[in-house]
Amino acid sequence: MIIHDFECVIGIEVHAQLKTKTKLFCSCPTTFEAGDNENTCPVCMGMPGVLPVFNKEVLNFAIKTGLALNCELDSASVFARKNYFYPDLPKGYQISQYEKPICKEGYVDIVLADGEHKRIRIERAHLEEDAGKSTHHGNYSLVNYNRSSMPLLEIVSGPDMRSPAEAAAYVKSLRSILQFIEVCDGNLEEGSMRADCNISIRKQGDTGLGTKVELKNLNSFRFIEKALTFEFERQVDAAMSGETIIQETRLYDKDKNKTYSMRSKEDAHDYRYFPEPDVLTLTFEEALVDKIKKDLPELPLATAKRFVSDYGIPEYDAVVLTQSKALALYYESAIADTKNAKAVSNWIMTELLRELNDAKKSIEESPISAKQLAKMVELVDAGTISGKMAKDVFAEMWKTSKDPEQIIDEKGMKQVSDEDALLKIIEEVKAANPKQLEEFKSGKDKLFGFFVGQCMKASKGQANPSVLNKLLKANL
């Protein structure tokens, strides 16, 4: 994407919350619904004299993610203290990884809407603990430490994206990978996955990097794209009018569709990192990596490729259908019951996903089961109902969760394909419209459509269109 000879350069830091049962350095549960400060203990509240102890499952998840992102794994990664003062950080420092992260130098392959493939580099992925949550009330703030020390994997991409759409496609691909390997819920709205986007601009053809601005508060794919688009335009405007772009963090306001400068944290970047003396070097045996590698499930892009080769659907459809594991499973279970893989994919992509999106439901909550959708496609293919009737059946299935056959029975929607019955209708229509019949016979071909319409009407819309057409051609 180019605006006035400028291109944008986007790199993204994704914080993925690993879905372990306990926190990174203590045995507190990670349940979402806990009461205020209920999921806490002296360790994650930063009481003096406590000792953090590393959660083994976090290591398994980090290795699994590193493998899925084609990363190099460091079998001796190191934790560091990142020092800053903020009430939601009870110890006054965050335990993170700095110079020696567990994963580095990987990549994610993405497929864009126009079918183009692109490889986005992963610079590193490091483990760190989350902070608590503070809310602000004028002359005081309130802090809840339930989230404190939740395990996060921060995945840092290379500055490889060149448009807001690419950025959104990358975060989507990353999310499906994390969901497929079952290490993260990937819920942007609830914050189990957070994407901070760095964007700068440069003249087309330049190779250096401009001053970057970090965008936060982007809790949906749509906002990622809109905020980056706004910010790209803002920076181009600034550059064109001779202003300097300053390095800062900006927040996205979804109501105004604007980004605004966050109060700059003074000296915020002086984190004075040093090795964390309370946590040992994170080591593991190669055998553990081998074992995890062996159990690694099929990844989204591989699943998409299989859908293309096994079911003959277009690649882009396959990428959409593999955006989550549940959706891919839904699709596969539907096509187990019908041969028409393309029709199922069309119904899911155009109707089902739209309804789910409007109703803010996940595929697991779909009122229409995969079996029911497959049955409906079968009924269309068998000529029992027309494609147009199918839309009504679909709407009814969505509303009532009833089986398509039941809906067709109840509404008397069956398509009439019986030639004798249709011929009878044709004769009635001919008898009722002698004038039009005469004109048609003397060469007014356009009237064919009129007869189709009349017959359709006489059959209450239930005539099988192709059979009707064939019969009309032979009998007018």
Add this chain to the structure above:
Amino acid sequence: MIDKDKVLHIAKLARLHLNEQEASQYAKQLSDVLGYIDKLNQADTQGVEPMVTASPIETVYRADEPKMDLGVEEKIKNAPETSGHLIKVPPVVS
């Protein structure tokens, strides 16, 4: 060398209030300490792996099993101020 400005900068990051005299005094003391430590730089460390920990033992892991020993009242008991079960602190964003 740690000068007075550096001391004031670090004090600010650590939310410590120092007066001019304290800042000068600490600048000298910290410079002395670091000067002493600086002697270590004279050692030849060519080809020596950086030491991360003084206790070179294998990583200690904990099983991913939830456990909670204290009730929420107990846990927030030491907070100077609370509101419900939340901890009340001076305003962060004004």
